[in-house]
Amino acid sequence: MLTVLLILIPLLAGFISFGLKGTGPKVLALLSSIATLGVSLVALFQFKVHPEATRFTAQWIPQLNAKFAVGLDGMGAMLCLLTTIAFVLVFISIFSRTYERSNSFYGLLLLAQAGLTGVFTAYDALLFYVGWELALVPMYFLCSIWGGEKRIPVTFKFFIYTFVGSLFMLIGIIYLYLHTKDASFSYNAFVSAGASLQHGEQSWLFWLFFVAFAIKMPIFPLHTWQPDTYEQSPTPVTMILSGVMVKMGLFGALRWLLPVLPGASASWSDLVIVLSIIGIVYASCIAIVQSDLKKMIAYSSIAHIGLMSAAIFAHNQLSLQGVLVQMFNHGINIIGLWIIVDVIEQRLGGVKNMKELGGIASKAPRLAIFLVIISLANVGLPLTNGFIGEFLMFSGLFQVNVWFMAVAGLGIILSAVYILNMIQRVIFGESNAVTAKITDLTPGETLSLTLIVLLIFVVGVYPKPMLELVSGTTQLLQVAFQGSISLK
């Protein structure tokens, strides 16, 4: 039941928010997100004690044998936690702002949260698909109404890209559904149906699913929607997009691709890893020469996601653990970065070009400290949360092929280059006419950034609970791989 609440609370709050006025939506959104955070923490403990108790199944469409089946596993519980934390952080950090038509703004954000949670908890393929789309539509409206100047074409591209991907996935779902023994959409039925297919069938089904997930992550060469969308979207929306929504693609691959089509995943893994690594190097190089702060972070995000995707297809326990941990940590870190970028942009009246910035450390020391810590966590410095995930992923990749690891490792070096460069250009140096008027963080912003920094250090120093949480999932996936390798 707790799992249903995770979807239901934001859904209802979202609908109510459309009817409220003044500060009502803002308060409601914050309360709802704190309530869901509470529920997700309780659900996490419940999962540890009785994993079965988080499952909930109800009849949905009897003609199709589609069920409303939700539940948590280690990965789902962790991503639900990430989602709820992300929304709390977003709502706290923008609490002092007023948005035009705020009832729709908060309402749509809450609906997106419901969709995201639906994706992370669904154990029914049709429900998963509905959640996948339900998360996309509010995001589209959020970006298009409250975004920057070029928002209309940019977000339209984003929508079309994702929609095409999900349609391909729909065909894959239909095909697998028709091959299940009991004609159902349940996860278990899909796993056994996928395993029973011929290798050729598995192969093209793999690509139908993979395109949908690759667009969402995004993976080279399907990434072109991403930097523009991140840049044009209002920053709270970008935080959700980059912190949580890209995880939908990684989650989809881990839940609905690897276990369902193990043979094809194993045989195409080298190609996918190569694409991911091209993405890492390519995006890192572009990030180095970017002078727009938002675009630089967008490209750095492509590089990080590329590493995670490569690690998923590296097919071993170490890399999988790394991915799962990194999914959470990357979400937290990038939300932190966006909060800081948003503060800078808001204070300086829309300036986000690094060439015009500089000398912020002397005017806004707290902001500068937070920026340094979060940036270094993003690079993966030891004792921050970024380290453990990257270390595990690289060890995993190393087991597959040394060259994969070597080239992907370039990404780390390059990321150090652009992140340090950014720190230098933004906060050090001489302050100029533009940056002279910057003021330091407000209490709300300090609170959310402090929470982020706490998470960075806690997970960085003591990652054991998180690794334990996801260990069940990695073992399950590992079994699926071994099965597939013996099949091959």
Added chain:
Amino acid sequence: MNALLSTAISGVILMFVGLFAKNKQSIKYFAIAALIVAFAANFIDLRYVLKMGPYTAYASMIKVTLFTTLFNAVILGCTLVYFLLTGSGFEKVGDEVAEYFALQFFILSGIMLATSFNNLLILFLAIEIISIPQYILAGSDKYNLKSNEASLKYFLMGAFSTGILLMGIALIYGGCGSFDLYKLGLGGISMSPLTLSGVLLIVFSLSFKVSAAPFHFWTPDVYDGSPTVFTAFMATVVKAGGFIAFIRLFQIAFQGGIVNQQWTLVLEIITACTLIIGNITAVYQQSVKRMLAYSSIAQAGFMLFSLLAFNLRAQQGILLYAAAYSLATIGAFSVLLKLKDYTFDGFNGLARKQPLLAFAMTIFLFSLAGIPLTGGFFAKYFVLTAAVQQGGMFWLVIVAIICAAISVYYYFKVIIAMYFKTGEPEVETPSGAYKAALILTVALVILLGIFPNLLLQFMK
């Protein structure tokens, strides 16, 4: 059968009501009441069929099955929504309001025939009863040149295609020696050249009626030229009626399992053409009304899938598709009727001026585009599943998917105009009754998108 009689009689009565009614509003209420009577009559049929099984009537010229009554219910329900949403728009077309309603009841009785025919002659009658009132409705805006053109064009092309239909029926009779659907036995392995050409001629003629490419050229001009209120009816309920005739003919006559490759290939090509031409041409339209005309061609392409697949899912699919597509298109046209300017720019800024209209339009367009949680998603889902299950036409499914993605482009252009652009649209203030009907329609579209089983539960 009750529904057939009730709609035909209501049509006749409505013609006389026009003579005596002082008030145009009362005619509308009378028509709505007559429709509710027809709906109730159909409900009696439905209960009877559920209990006793299918039955034949009139020397087995007509056979009423469960699917017949269900489809009638969808048609009558959509017409009811149509009357509620656009009933007051009839007065703006001309003075003969009662006649317009009467003609639409005749069309309905034709559709009731099309859902229950058991004999090729009745098929012919049904198609003609559906078509002739439409020629009149298309030209009902008598002093408008475009309306006259639409009527003439439709009449000439329609008469020609009826001739082809008749020719096809004659050839099939020559080949099989019967008009009775159940005795045609076209499901065998081989088919004589005479019968095959008959089947192809019928396919062409019925493709014309449902505006499938390459027989679609009349559609945009006729839909654009006709008064918008009647376009809404023609593009939805009438089109669904044409489809049901098509499907009934093939599902019964080709019973026996083996589907003849020769004509399925033709039908597959027609489907692909309809999808591609409909969608790509819709992209280039400047007027929303014309865009909806092309979108109706594109949607016909999806409905054709239910013809190609011979399984239960296809039947469920067409039922759901007819309902979801008709509701959404009727709703979209009713919003269009409130606007002065039919171009995309005419919608600029509608969300600020009339949030309810814009919201309803968005839901209707979502449904047409097939976004989940609207009826259109499950409609597409069912027909595509039917096609995948049938096998052998995976390429067509991929074409359909790509076309569905293209359709997002032109449907969303309206949403972009309404929500993200600024402007001062000239819009008529909607009445309370209209708003209530609009909310009802939106609720139906969303309900079908969450619980399609509400409609499908009757099908075994």
